[in-house]
Amino acid sequence: MTELLPQWLLSWLGEDWSAVLAYITNGKHLAWYASLQYTLIAAFVGAALALLFGLMGAAMKQARLAPLRWIGNGYTTLVRGVPDVLFLLFFPLAFEQAVEWAIAQAVCTPEQLATATGWPLCADAQWYLSHAAYMTMACVSFGLVYGAFAANVIHGALQAVPKGQLEAAQAFGLSQRQVFWRIQVRQMWVYALPGLSNVWMLLLKATSLLSLLQIEDIVVWADRLGAPNYLAMVGAVHGDWRWKYYLVLFLFYILMTLLSEKGFNWLQARASRGMARAN
Amino acid sequence: MNKKTLLAIALVAAVSMVGSASAADKIRLGTEGAYAPYNFVNDDGKLAGFEIELGDALCAAIKAECEWVVNEWDSIIPNLVAGNYDAIMAGMSITDERKKTITFSDEYMPVDPSMYIAAKGTELSFDSLEGKRIGVQGATIHAAFAEEKYGKTNTIKSYEKADQTLADLMAGNLDTVLADGDYLKPIVEGSAGEIAFVGPQETIGGGIGIGMRQDQTDLHEKMNAGLAALKKSGKVDELIAKYFDGKGPFYGE
Amino acid sequence: MDALLNNDIIQDIILLAKPALFNIYFALAAIPLGFPFAIILALGKNSKNSLLSHLSAAYVYAFRGSPLFIQFFMFYSIALVLNKPLWKPLGIDEFMLHPLFLGPLVLVLNTSAYAAEIFYGALRAIPKGEVEAARAMGMNKWHEFRTVTWPNMIRLAWPAYTNEVVFLFHATALVYFTLPVINDQKDLMNKAGELFEQDYNVFLHFSVAALYFLAISMVIFWVFNRIYQRLTQHLRQDAKKMAFKPNYLR
Numbered sequence: 001m002t003e004l005l006p007q008w009l010l011s012w013l014g015e016d017w018s019a020v021l022a023y024i025t026n027g028k029h030l031a032w033y034a035s036l037q038y039t040l041i042a043a044f045v046g047a048a049l050a051l052l053f054g055l056m057g058a059a060m061k062q063a064r065l066a067p068l069r070w071i072g073n074g075y076t077t078l079v080r081g082v083p084d085v086l087f088l089l090f091f092p093l094a095f096e097q098a099v100e101w102a103i104a105q106a107v108c109t110p111e112q113l114a115t116a117t118g119w120p121l122c123a124d125a126q127w128y129l130s131h132a133a134y135m136t137m138a139c140v141s142f143g144l145v146y147g148a149f150a151a152n153v154i155h156g157a158l159q160a161v162p163k164g165q166l167e168a169a170q171a172f173g174l175s176q177r178q179v180f181w182r183i184q185v186r187q188m189w190v191y192a193l194p195g196l197s198n199v200w201m202l203l204l205k206a207t208s209l210l211s212l213l214q215i216e217d218i219v220v221w222a223d224r225l226g227a228p229n230y231l232a233m234v235g236a237v238h239g240d241w242r243w244k245y246y247l248v249l250f251l252f253y254i255l256m257t258l259l260s261e262k263g264f265n266w267l268q269a270r271a272s273r274g275m276a277r278a279n
Numbered sequence: 280m281n282k283k284t285l286l287a288i289a290l291v292a293a294v295s296m297v298g299s300a301s302a303a304d305k306i307r308l309g310t311e312g313a314y315a316p317y318n319f320v321n322d323d324g325k326l327a328g329f330e331i332e333l334g335d336a337l338c339a340a341i342k343a344e345c346e347w348v349v350n351e352w353d354s355i356i357p358n359l360v361a362g363n364y365d366a367i368m369a370g371m372s373i374t375d376e377r378k379k380t381i382t383f384s385d386e387y388m389p390v391d392p393s394m395y396i397a398a399k400g401t402e403l404s405f406d407s408l409e410g411k412r413i414g415v416q417g418a419t420i421h422a423a424f425a426e427e428k429y430g431k432t433n434t435i436k437s438y439e440k441a442d443q444t445l446a447d448l449m450a451g452n453l454d455t456v457l458a459d460g461d462y463l464k465p466i467v468e469g470s471a472g473e474i475a476f477v478g479p480q481e482t483i484g485g486g487i488g489i490g491m492r493q494d495q496t497d498l499h500e501k502m503n504a505g506l507a508a509l510k511k512s513g514k515v516d517e518l519i520a521k522y523f524d525g526k527g528p529f530y531g532e
Numbered sequence: 533m534d535a536l537l538n539n540d541i542i543q544d545i546i547l548l549a550k551p552a553l554f555n556i557y558f559a560l561a562a563i564p565l566g567f568p569f570a571i572i573l574a575l576g577k578n579s580k581n582s583l584l585s586h587l588s589a590a591y592v593y594a595f596r597g598s599p600l601f602i603q604f605f606m607f608y609s610i611a612l613v614l615n616k617p618l619w620k621p622l623g624i625d626e627f628m629l630h631p632l633f634l635g636p637l638v639l640v641l642n643t644s645a646y647a648a649e650i651f652y653g654a655l656r657a658i659p660k661g662e663v664e665a666a667r668a669m670g671m672n673k674w675h676e677f678r679t680v681t682w683p684n685m686i687r688l689a690w691p692a693y694t695n696e697v698v699f700l701f702h703a704t705a706l707v708y709f710t711l712p713v714i715n716d717q718k719d720l721m722n723k724a725g726e727l728f729e730q731d732y733n734v735f736l737h738f739s740v741a742a743l744y745f746l747a748i749s750m751v752i753f754w755v756f757n758r759i760y761q762r763l764t765q766h767l768r769q770d771a772k773k774m775a776f777k778p779n780y781l782r
Contacts, residue, residue, distance in 0.1 A: 028321030230469030235322030257597035
């Protein structure tokens, strides 16, 4: 990469800094920077899905039908009652097996199904997962876990919408469904935002777990870069540099939190326009 | 779950399956990417090493399209069996224990004694090793061996990656590391005298081969035929000499 | 009896009992240190001394703003680098790098930041009138802290702190993803993963592990609720019962 730079800049940097610059722009480092895309995709797609699942969960929690309420409450209680990493790992594995089981019912012979001891049930019932598939499942995983958190926040916010507004809408002849989507959901954002910002922070930090879901993310590359190397054929020979790279990740996440906070403050200010204020 | 979710999930599954169906005749090779010089990620950020070059040559020889999949070592066999890839080329020794779950091709690297390393100046009496910290990579023949031979009176620390044992050894958090001799030799040479071989050599396991699922008889035959051709042409010996500093030849005429 | 023992679920519950102890140990080891440290941080953040309050606030921000997963990796690698220059000369290298010590240590650093934020919020919510009354009575600083600030802070913060302890317990699941495993010291996640790799029964093993986490979380809620009842004994009429998972956000 440094060969792209003008000579005067390199001579101004001096030999040592030019070497450092060349090192931190080598292919391995570029791969590290590029892997940031997975963290960001997982965060944003995961957040969008979490919002979707959160809305659905909240709607179920206040449903009239008791079984729906049970599902809603069961979902939020169960997912939040276990460590996020457990469910994050569980979902992709379970989903993969469910798909392979379904394939097996279609392609395996009855004898194979009857005698199968391990997994998959027969050789043809194999679902190869591409990187994109792993990524998709990771996003859904994040959506499911943080959707449960979001459901609680949104449920609380829906309850916070003044009853008078809903009754007024009903009096205007809006149906139950219309009141929910057009009035209650639209009005609840301002109450939900602080909580949702909290969920976003949790989700953002959880993206560091992507490496456990078969994604070559920033943590995987940081580990590769920092690992000690004694072989010239592999690349630069150095001792254990992991702490440097993890320190960078540590600072990176703090920076992301800082930016998110600014973003949510701006959103909150926008959402609160026209709202009555106590102070 | 409502209809939309089910639909979304079905869609994801469908898309992924179409993707995999078109790639069904592709051979996926699983490797660790952290075990130089067998397989590693170089400074260009690319997968490289003895097994990467050999695997590519093998795929060319059997006229197959291949794709490398990097997988952590400790789950490399389970993920082969679960079908995330079709074959393992990751410096894996052929052992009876592993043969219970997977099958191996013919070896492409002969058995090599495992060795111990320690920081320079360390005195260890391996006949009566006691209270020492022995580092190994988890799920390896070395882990099993160390556990059995020294586990009772010593602390066995297992790590996910082999290079973590080196980092801990250099930092003084381990007394010795047990690993493949071929993995350790370049490290001892490259450490400028900081690390030295100690103690006996242990012959554990067999040569290194390609791990495959037990029902993959077709692939098994293909791989063996390919390996035989590459051994005959001298390609395997050439690559061994290139990556392991003049070792061999083993398979030449 | 034999049929019962051969049941897959019972088998798993037995197999995962010892690993569960490791998770419990990590949480139990982290709480007694994390609690006072959090109080100190909260008082620091609330302090009038601007250096002290900025330092405490920065600490709380950094540890709440970054993933625990990264903190584990970072502290292990830093502890490793410091082994020769620092731990060895001090003679504490044996346990500084031991997961059973370093694990709880990182958990303490992490949970104290979250708990500090909770206590800080409680400090700011202490009724002004009570503080003024204490001052009017001529109490000195320490006396005022002991009789007004402390009991109010703990009582106000307790429900949220309970949540934090449950979160801390859940966070113990990350320890062995990041630190080396010594001999056969394995936690719930570790063992569940190992069992899964033997027979691929993801539903069974992960569900039983989840069951352990859920059950122990319940116990934590029960114990902390009992303490809460005692703390609010004098306020019997308006003391609210703590619900299972009141406000489940970290």
